Amino acid sequence: MAHQGEPAKLRWGELEEDDGEDLDFLLPPRQVIGPDENGIKKVIEYKFDEDGNKVKITTTTRTRKLANARLSKRAIERRSWPKFGDAVHEDVGARLTMVSTEEILLERPKPLGAKTEEPKNAGDPLAQFQKGAVLMVCRTCGKKGDHWTSRCPYKDLAPPSEGFIDKPAAADAGAAAAGATKGAYVPPGMRAGAERTTGSDMRRRNDENSVRVTNLSEDTREPDLLELFRPFGPVSRVYVAIDQKTGMSRGFGFVNFVNREDAQRAIGKLNGYGYDNLILRVEWATPRAN
DNA sequence: GATGAGCGC
Incomplete structure (x- = not known):
């Protein structure tokens, strides 16, 4: 100029x-x-x-004539490619890029609990993500990685967690699951590992094998705990303490296992385990005062 | 650092 x-x-x-x-x-x-x-x-x-x-x-x-001389042959060739996507309907001239409004469907990875069968007695349930020294698993996508739940790229795509229904375990459900459709609801008494007691023998509540979990992040909820503990064996109850006033998690909860050995293994593996950026404490719970 | 809701027959 x-x-x-x-x-x-x-x-x-x-x-x-x-x-x-x-x-x-x-x-x-x-x-x-x-x-x-x-x-x-x-x-x-x-x-x-x-x-x-x-x-x-x-x-x-x-002008472009000269500008082209400075471009690679490939780049010049790309200019003659037919437009596709949104660009078909829009005159974008020689622009090589444009913002697309096309919907791109992302495939959601399988949740942690979606293994084909309960890995009970199948070695180390955490082997799938036990490669690094520090174990961190995103609760949304179930992947060990450099992000936490709040920054998970799939956060907004995640449907509500599947909740408490204990699917019939293909390996050991036996007669209980016979004839049942895969994934169908199974009443508590018929679930894998449930006590086969009847009538007067049936206890009101099973507070056995209760494991206390502390140092939970405030947005950890019961389905998350179930997901985390279920690989060790059938879980009869999960509970996260909620502050009645604020509705927020109080940062601790309980997980009850049907089998004591499974609870012990869960304690051994998950105590000190990094979850959602905090280090969990997992111990035997002292029985509730009543 | 921390130990749960509900109970009506």
């Missing part, structure tokens, strides 16, 4: 200020020269600056 006469520097806010007078008709017309064989095009314009001086503005541009 070349200036002639007073090269007055226009400041912001003064660009179009002309005191209401439009004296542009006094200026020479705009001239366009070129483009020449090198693709150079010149545009000469005249303007009044803030002091009323006439200013000549020469703009030199390089």
Whole structure:
């Protein structure tokens, strides 16, 4: 850009200020020269600056013909590709990119609990994510990685957790699951590992094998606990203490296992386990005072 | 640091 006469520097806010007078008709017309064989095009314009001086503005541009010479052959070739997606219906000229509004469906990874069978007695239930020294699992996508639940890319796609229904365990449900459709609701008494007691022998509540879990993050909920503890064996109850006043988690909860050995294994594995950016404490619970 | 809701027959 070349200036002639007073090269007055226009400041912001003064660009179009002309005191209401439009004296542009006094200026020479705009001239366009070129483009020449090198693709150079010149545009000469005249303007009044803030002091009323006439200013000549020469703009030199390089047309695509030359610009292309600086592009790779591949890039030039891409320009001739047919448009696709939203660009088909829109005149985007030579633009190579545009914002698309096309829906892209992301495949959601299987939740932690969606293993084909209860890995009871199947070695280490945490082996699937026990590679690093520190174990952290995102509660939303179930992946060990560099993000937590709040930053999980699938956070907004996640449907509500599947809750408490204990699916019939294919391996050991035996007669209880016979004839039952896969994934169908199974009444508590018929669930895998449930006590086969009847009538007067049936206890009201099973508070056996109660494991206390503390240092839970405030947004850990019961389905999350179930998901975390279920790989160790059938879980009869999960509970997260909620502050009645605020509705927020009090940061601890309980998990009851049907089998004491499973509870013991869960304690052994999950105590000190990194979950949702906190280190869990998992211990035997002292029986509830009543 | 921390130990749960509900109970009506």
